[in-house]
Amino acid sequence: MSVIDSVRAVEFAPRLKRPSVRRVLRRPGLVLAWIVVAFVGVAAAFPGLLTSHDPLGKTGARLAPPSGEHLFGTDNLGRDLFARVVYGTAESVQAVLIAVVVGLVVGSLIGLVAGFVGRWVDDVLMRIIDVLLAVPTLLISLAFIAALGFGTVNIAIAVGIGNIASFARVMRSEVLRIKGTAFVEATTFAGIGRLRVLSRHVLPNAAGPVLVLATLELGLALLSVSALSFLGFGTPPPAPEWGSLVAAGRDYLLAAWWMATLPGLVIAATVLAANRIARSANRDHAVNF
Amino acid sequence: MVLTIDDLRVDYRAGRDAVRAVDGVSLSIAPGEILALVGESGSGKSTIAHAVMGSLPRTASVTGAITFAGHDLTTLSERQFAKLRGPGLGFIPQDPMVSLNPLHRVGRQVAEPIRLHTPASRAQAEERAVELLERVGLPHPRERLRQFPHELSGGMRQRVLIAGALAAEPTLLVADEPTTALDVTVQKKILDDLANLARDRGIAVLIITHDLAVAGDRADHLAVLSQGRVVEYGTPAEVLGRPAHTYTRTLLAAAPGLTVRPRPQAEPAAGDLVRVEGVTRRFRLPDRVADDGWFTAVDGVTLSIRRGETLGLVGESGSGKSTLARLVLGLDSPSVGRVAFDGENVATMGRTRKRALHARAQLVYQNPYASLNPRLTVRQIVREPLDGFGIGARDGRPARVRELLDQVGLSASVDGRRPAELSGGQRQRVAIARAIAAGPDLLVCDEPVSALDVSIQAQILDLLTGLRRDLGLTLLFISHDLAVVRSIADRVGVMAAGRLVELDDVETVFTRPRHDYTRLLLDAIPGQRFGDLVNQAGTR
Numbered sequence: 001m002s003v004i005d006s007v008r009a010v011e012f013a014p015r016l017k018r019p020s021v022r023r024v025l026r027r028p029g030l031v032l033a034w035i036v037v038a039f040v041g042v043a044a045a046f047p048g049l050l051t052s053h054d055p056l057g058k059t060g061a062r063l064a065p066p067s068g069e070h071l072f073g074t075d076n077l078g079r080d081l082f083a084r085v086v087y088g089t090a091e092s093v094q095a096v097l098i099a100v101v102v103g104l105v106v107g108s109l110i111g112l113v114a115g116f117v118g119r120w121v122d123d124v125l126m127r128i129i130d131v132l133l134a135v136p137t138l139l140i141s142l143a144f145i146a147a148l149g150f151g152t153v154n155i156a157i158a159v160g161i162g163n164i165a166s167f168a169r170v171m172r173s174e175v176l177r178i179k180g181t182a183f184v185e186a187t188t189f190a191g192i193g194r195l196r197v198l199s200r201h202v203l204p205n206a207a208g209p210v211l212v213l214a215t216l217e218l219g220l221a222l223l224s225v226s227a228l229s230f231l232g233f234g235t236p237p238p239a240p241e242w243g244s245l246v247a248a249g250r251d252y253l254l255a256a257w258w259m260a261t262l263p264g265l266v267i268a269a270t271v272l273a274a275n276r277i278a279r280s281a282n283r284d285h286a287v288n289f
Numbered sequence: 290m291v292l293t294i295d296d297l298r299v300d301y302r303a304g305r306d307a308v309r310a311v312d313g314v315s316l317s318i319a320p321g322e323i324l325a326l327v328g329e330s331g332s333g334k335s336t337i338a339h340a341v342m343g344s345l346p347r348t349a350s351v352t353g354a355i356t357f358a359g360h361d362l363t364t365l366s367e368r369q370f371a372k373l374r375g376p377g378l379g380f381i382p383q384d385p386m387v388s389l390n391p392l393h394r395v396g397r398q399v400a401e402p403i404r405l406h407t408p409a410s411r412a413q414a415e416e417r418a419v420e421l422l423e424r425v426g427l428p429h430p431r432e433r434l435r436q437f438p439h440e441l442s443g444g445m446r447q448r449v450l451i452a453g454a455l456a457a458e459p460t461l462l463v464a465d466e467p468t469t470a471l472d473v474t475v476q477k478k479i480l481d482d483l484a485n486l487a488r489d490r491g492i493a494v495l496i497i498t499h500d501l502a503v504a505g506d507r508a509d510h511l512a513v514l515s516q517g518r519v520v521e522y523g524t525p526a527e528v529l530g531r532p533a534h535t536y537t538r539t540l541l542a543a544a545p546g547l548t549v550r551p552r553p554q555a556e557p558a559a560g561d562l563v564r565v566e567g568v569t570r571r572f573r574l575p576d577r578v579a580d581d582g583w584f585t586a587v588d589g590v591t592l593s594i595r596r597g598e599t600l601g602l603v604g605e606s607g608s609g610k611s612t613l614a615r616l617v618l619g620l621d622s623p624s625v626g627r628v629a630f631d632g633e634n635v636a637t638m639g640r641t642r643k644r645a646l647h648a649r650a651q652l653v654y655q656n657p658y659a660s661l662n663p664r665l666t667v668r669q670i671v672r673e674p675l676d677g678f679g680i681g682a683r684d685g686r687p688a689r690v691r692e693l694l695d696q697v698g699l700s701a702s703v704d705g706r707r708p709a710e711l712s713g714g715q716r717q718r719v720a721i722a723r724a725i726a727a728g729p730d731l732l733v734c735d736e737p738v739s740a741l742d743v744s745i746q747a748q749i750l751d752l753l754t755g756l757r758r759d760l761g762l763t764l765l766f767i768s769h770d771l772a773v774v775r776s777i778a779d780r781v782g783v784m785a786a787g788r789l790v791e792l793d794d795v796e797t798v799f800t801r802p803r804h805d806y807t808r809l810l811l812d813a814i815p816g817q818r819f820g821d822l823v824n825q826a827g828t829r
Contacts, residue, residue, distance in 0.1 A: 182654050182656065182659040186661075189727075190674040190677040191648055192673065196677075204664045205662070205663070205664060
């Protein structure tokens with residue numbers, strides 16, 4: 001072994017940089033986005049921490065404008081609007097998560113199989129995806145709601161089905177890229193099965209962009225879910241939900257602007273925060289490759 | 290003096306730290322002189338070129354002076370620099386594939402600097418462009434003007450870039466690794482062109498290269514760089530014949546073109562492990578390029594690889610050597626002919642037999658970064674074939690992995706790292722450890738050292754030689770670099786345009802080549818001017 005010992009590697013090897021607190025703080029927009037998301041998370045999990053009002057209890061003062069007592073004012077029945085937004089978060093967040101998970105899981109699976117197996121399987125699956133893409137997403141969702149029935153969970157599933165196409169296409173293109181790399185070809189010489197190649201080599205390397213897309217879709221799904229419940233397919237009153245809160249405020253737009261505007265702003269802020277985080281995730285991901 | 294560099298220091302800021310890339314370098318070039326800056330990656334040679342061209346990134350801070358045509362280049366504004374580039378400074382970039390605009394015709398890209406810097410009319414500029422293309426040795430220059438870069442080969446593109454750099458009559462030409470991406474025969478012609486230009490027109494040339502042999506053949510003076518400092522300066526005869534600095538000696542010992550390394554003698558051959566019989570592989574082309582719509586990558590090749598030998602396969606890009614390797618490994622099937630591994634036809638193997646073949650015939654890729662999964666640790670990468678082929682007891686595998694890594698000279702500190710945290714040489718060692726993990730008979734190495742620095746190349750070659758001896762491996766070693774093949778192979782096959790034009794013992798091929806093409810290749814090996822000098826110095 002003398003020859004080999006004498007040629008022990010002495011080259012300079014790079015050390016990877018890890019993200020530090022300092023680097024994160026240099027992006028204030030991103031910090032703000034995380035704070036918004038944190039608030040939404042707390043509101044969804046422990047709404048009692050953020051407000052002492054009852055979302056269904058009447059306070060007496062109807063259509064009271066925003067004040068120290070009622071941050072977002074009260075509605076036409078005298079209920080505290082801030083409490084209704086806070087208590088409605090769980091319903092909306094749950095719907096968004098279901099929508100994204102349905103799109104992510106089903107779409108990724110279709111894209112993974114299509115890209116990895118190829119040939120006629122690829123053709124058949126991607127033509128189905130083309131059909132989904134040919135029809136507007138909201139229309140697909142409406143068709144599924146008509147079949148599944150009303151309710152927030154059904155809205156969420158319908159929105160998720162509408163999202164399948166984009167997840168499938170991104171996953172397929174990533175799988176095709178990874179499948180062509182030398183390290184996947186090199187697995188031929190490791191004697192491992194196709195399933196193991198898929199789970200250990202292809203999927204982990206293809207997942208990055210798909211997960212970034214998922215964060216982006218969080219915002220879009222919130223918009224779709226809110227839009228559908230605004231149209232009246234969601235939870236029946238009096239239970240609060242963001243989209244239906246905006247819908248309820250529509251009739252009082254001139255008399256009580258806050259009823260539609262403030263819940264609408266909450267939706268907008270959450271969507272923006274999700275997009276900001278998605279953008280930074282995309283950039284960090286790009287650095288890694 | 291055309292250019293004088295005085296005590297140049299360049300620091301790159303990275304966060305709060307600064308990395309010194311160039312540390313007090315002083316050099317000068319006279320008219321008509323060729324100065325070669327030689328060094329390995331990270332030595333600061335490209336930073337010097339960028340400092341001269343005024344193209345350092347914003348994170349760089351420069352002290353010292355670079356004097357050119359009465360200006361201190363380190364203090365010029367971007368606008369003043371733009372006036373100097375072209376008429377004063379010409380630049381030839383490293384990669385001809387990405388340095389031309391793919392949307393513009395060749396003629397426009399050469400004529401543009403002429404029209405920018407001289408009062409020539411459109412027609413005059415075009416005439417000049419034809420002249421320049423002819424001067425840099427591009428055949429049919431007038432027809433080339435109408436072509437797009439993708440219609441030209443790598444060597445032709447590099448000539449177009451040289452013509453573009455010459456268009457505005459520069460007094461100094463900076464060439465950053467001008468031939469690294471090119472085949473040896475093309476490299477020789479391009480370097481000849483540059484040398485002639487310097488001699489005939491009195492243009493000073495600054496060549497940046499990692500290849501001591503290339504530098505020694507053409508340059509009037511050499512400057513050897515290590516860690517941002519000039520460790521040795523002098524004429525090629527001085528630097529190569531009597532190297533004063535230990536770093537230069539290390540580089541020389543590692544340079545395959547200059548130093549003939551002792552090659553281990555072949556074990557007596559006991560039959561053939563691989564037989565390639567009349568193999569042809571054609572690929573269907575998308576459109577017109579070939580007459581009949583088929584491209585013949587490998588054309589009627591017959592050869593055998595003997596048990597325990599190292600067969601070298603040399604040829605330029607597109608000669609079919611990699612395709613042949615893929616046929617031997619059963620990654621591809623021949624259109625005509627038969628490939629047999631240990632007597633069994635590779636093409637007709639079923640799934641199980643092929644898996645058994647891949648346990649016995651392994652591949653080491655050219656680019657060690659692309660062939661390693663970036664998400665796995667070194668330990669996981671090397672363990673994979675042990676799990677895949679079920680080699681040894683499960684609980685003994687971690688120890689076996691360590692043993693394999695030890696065999697390729699990697700210490701325990703790298704076990705938990707991922708490929709991005711390793712140097713190029715370490716990555717290739719990991720790839721080799723993975724390849725020998727299954728205990729193969731045949732190791733196919735496809736350009737295993739082409740992506741590495743010279744001194745690392747030598748280490749990897751030593752490693753392969755040692756492993757071959759210790760494990761009784763048979764090696765199929767593919768390279769475009771004849772000098773590298775000479776230092777490792779027992780027999781050499783020379784491929785050109787898909788055909789095997791010559792196959793013989795390594796000494797016979799190198800000393801008494803029969804085929805014209807082999808002679809052409811041998812003639813193009815850099816380092817011939819001073820090779821003998823270096824070897825004498827080595828034996829003294």
